[in-house]
Amino acid sequence: MPALDVTEARPEHAEAVADIICRSFAARPVLDPPSTATEETADSVRAALESAGGLIVERRGRPMGALLFDESRPGLLGLRRVSVDPQIQARGVASAMVGVAEDIAEERGKDGLWLHVRAELPDTVRFWERRRYVPIGGDGTLLEFGKTLWLARELPTAEDTQALAGRLAALLRAGDLLVLSGGLGAGKTTFTQGLADGLGVRGPVTSPTFVIARSHPSLVGGPSLVHVDAYRLGSAAELDDLDLDASVDEAVTVVEWGEGLAEQLAPNRLHISLERRRAAPGDPLGTAVAADEPGDEDDMRVVTIRPHGPRWVGVPLRSTLLGTC
Structure with a gap:
């Protein structure tokens, strides 16, 4: 199987990243309240990439996954809109992105990472727990996970x-x-x-x-x-x-x-x-x-x-x- 190519997304990737985010979140179970991820557009993603950056995963030039960074918290790198093409789940795309994201957090001098996870998605919760992310707070069904880098x-x-x-x-x-x-x-x-x-x-x-x-x-x-x-x-x-x-x-x-x-x-x-x-x-x-x-x-x-x-x-x-x- 060809190797995954995980790179930092640039503003010119905005359309491809927005497409992956919308398709990925649209394929998830219906949640209450619903996720706002499906409202992302090429313009909103471009603004996010220009502000804090993100990642895109490709194989043989085909986009397969993406995420956006958030640098609003001092010393921490946030992960937003972690998305995988719904047609290619369980192929290591998300894991590859997380590994590269942690490397980038280290390169940027961050102490750790954080993200929000929906409690109604137990498989997603287990995914992050297996990677040593731990729950540190939450508001109803929205859980906050974090990890300090070694x-x-x-x-x-x-x-x-x-x-x-x-x-x-x-x-x-x-x-x-x-x-x-x-x-x-x-x-x-x-x-x-x-x-x-x-x-x-x-x-x-x-x-x-x-x-x-x-x-x-x-x-x-x-x-x-x-x-x-x-x-x-x-x-x-x-x-x-x-x-x-x-x-x-x-x-x-x-x-x-x-x-x-x-x-x-x-x-x-x-x-x-x-x-x-x-x-x-x-x-x-x-x-x-x-x-x-x-x-x-x-x-x-x-x-x-x-x-x-x-x-x-x-x-x-x-x-x-x-x-x-």
């Missing part, structure tokens, strides 16, 4: 690791859960030390491997930091025995080695992965270092942060940590 950054030194964590601390509040993963010497405790400095909690922060969990009270009237090392725990049940539920709503909880164990503590969380990389000629990212290899002060770290849950929708995660605003 990010990755190189951290050449331990100081860079702590500085990034310190900036993240400014976004944290009581009840936040951070699940840290990465091999031995990847920088998980170093990252937590940066968080502690940013939160203004009592130190020192060291690896709690042998005591499993430590609580660091705030010195500035903010939330305390609960620092957990799950390295010696064999199951989520053993983590549950620590009774962290009693403090998770009142503190910022960081669980090292927590992937696959700590997710039960809160539906809203940040998954933070740290990876050691060793410089390689001609490769700016270097090569990954195995978890059991000895550490090297010159090893670079790469951190990946993935938000989960509605708590993080609308939070300026990328712009704060990457300096894109």
